Amino acid sequence: MAPSATVEPKSRPGPVRSALERLITSGEIEADPLQRRLADRLDALDRRLSAEIGASKKSALGWLFGQKREAERVKGLYVFGDVGRGKTMLMDMFFRQSSVAAKRRVHFHAFMGEVHERIGEHRRAHKKGEAKGDDPIPPVAEAIAAESRLLCFDEFTVTDIADAMILSRLFKALFARGLVLVATSNVAPDDLYPNGLNRPLFLPFVAVLKQHAEIFELAGEEDYRLAFLGEEDIYVETSDSGADGRIDAAWERLLDGARETTASLSVKGRTIPVPRAGNGAARFSFDDLMKRPLGAQDYLALARRFHTVVVEDVPVMAEAERNEAKRFITLVDALYDCGRRLVVSAEAPANEIYRARNGTEAFEFDRTVSRLFEMRSKDYLEKAASAEARDD
Structure with missing residues (x-):
């Protein structure tokens, strides 16, 4: 799968591209055209996020930030490719320099563990009459979106049926609340949860992911970590x-x-x-x-x-x-x-x-x-x- 073509106006290199070029100049890594393209894509994403956040602060209706029409929402980025291609390195550069204040980088397993804990807490509270609604997904999504505008996952992978069954509804609710996802993975979205139990029930998540994140394949011949x-x-x-x-x-x-x-x-x-x-x-x-x-x-x-x-x-x-x-x-x-x-x-x-x-x-x-x-x-x-x- 080739990277999707998104034309960005020419400008001086952004922080991610600049950090990458410093590593190349110092000889720590070899120059890679696809890594440069991904760095530019990440810089462009941060510019869009920064512009939207700035506009929402100036607007008297800034509280409607999470209620934008689908076409106006900032799309995240899902980066996949073989091991050792520099996906994590570039995502971490992006996360460190991102102008978004409410941001979080977390291991996918840890995040889903927290989600299951929150779901359990809501169900217990509902049983005691301390929480409204027997569906835990909306309040859990509301809480997560209130904490983070930008969520970064490294090595996104789905192997647990409990995770697979809730991802579609959870992220549909998160994206509706304005959350932007940046994730790295070894596999394309269509290859997530391969041969998993009840996989057809998982496939709506793939559609939701593609709708709210651009897909970028970071291919290459050399595993930089093995060097x-x-x-x-x-x-x-x-x-x-x-x-x-x-x-x-x-x-x-x-x-x-x-x-x-x-x-x-x-x-x-x-x-x-x-x-x-x-x-x-x-x-x-x-x-x-x-x-x-x-x-x-x-x-x-x-x-x-x-x-x-x-x-x-x-x-x-x-x-x-x-x-x-x-x-x-x-x-x-x-x-x-x-x-x-x-x-x-x-x-x-x-x-x-x-x-x-x-x-x-x-x-x-x-x-x-x-x-x-x-x-x-x-x-x-x-x-x-x-x-x-x-x-x-």
Whole structure:
């Protein structure tokens, strides 16, 4: 799918394009014509948002901001392409410089977790007679739209039937209230939720998405994240006779003289034990984290609590271990999105851990492999260390 042609008036480069050009000039990335086009598209979107917000403030009827006719509403942007093409980098540049005050960048899994919590809260309040209306979607959409004018999602993907069934109604209501969505994904809108249960009920969301967001394919040949070479040995293959010693040595450096102890996390009333912890780091076996019924909210809680997570003895997985593979994918996503460090000992190289060729997990694991490579790069580790220092 080729990027849709939207003609913008020529002007000096906007903030996203300027930031991209600085990276090119410094030699940090190679020049990519499609990345430049996407940067210009993001700058154009921010100009439209800024102009609309400015006009609404000047107008005596500014409160009608969310009631514009369909043709007058600002459309968002849905960017898709293979892993490592620079989608997240450009969206983050856009988010940082956007003139919109009420904006939010959030992991899709975390956002949907919050949505389900809000729906549950409304239903409980309605049951007690404390809320009007038995349909929770309108008030939930109203609350979200009141908090954010611009919503940015990284790695938009739909695998959960509970999410799939509410997305169409939720986002139709959000868009009607003026929310603008910018999202990145590995797949085109028509390929979301492939082979999902009751997929025909999900398809109206695709139509709503296309109506309210322009679609841009960021194609290319090079995975920019895989171009980084890790400078620290934080991915250890267990075939190495010294693997255990190297993981232990890494753990000792993480502890930095602190006492090792046990810990626990409380997530929605459930307790997740942390068998080994110290100095802001946590250490688990693969079975501790992947063979228990844990989900995105659990792994996000883990990422928020610990700056570094050690996972030992990751085995080679096949289709029979698709549940474990899905949890591993979700763990890596959570740690990556929070900028945390991951130390791994595994039975095989990252690109050989999951060997199934069918199913959603096989497709999503390509992203996991790319992220595992980036998470051992010097640049990523330095950013993680800086974030850790700010947390302290």
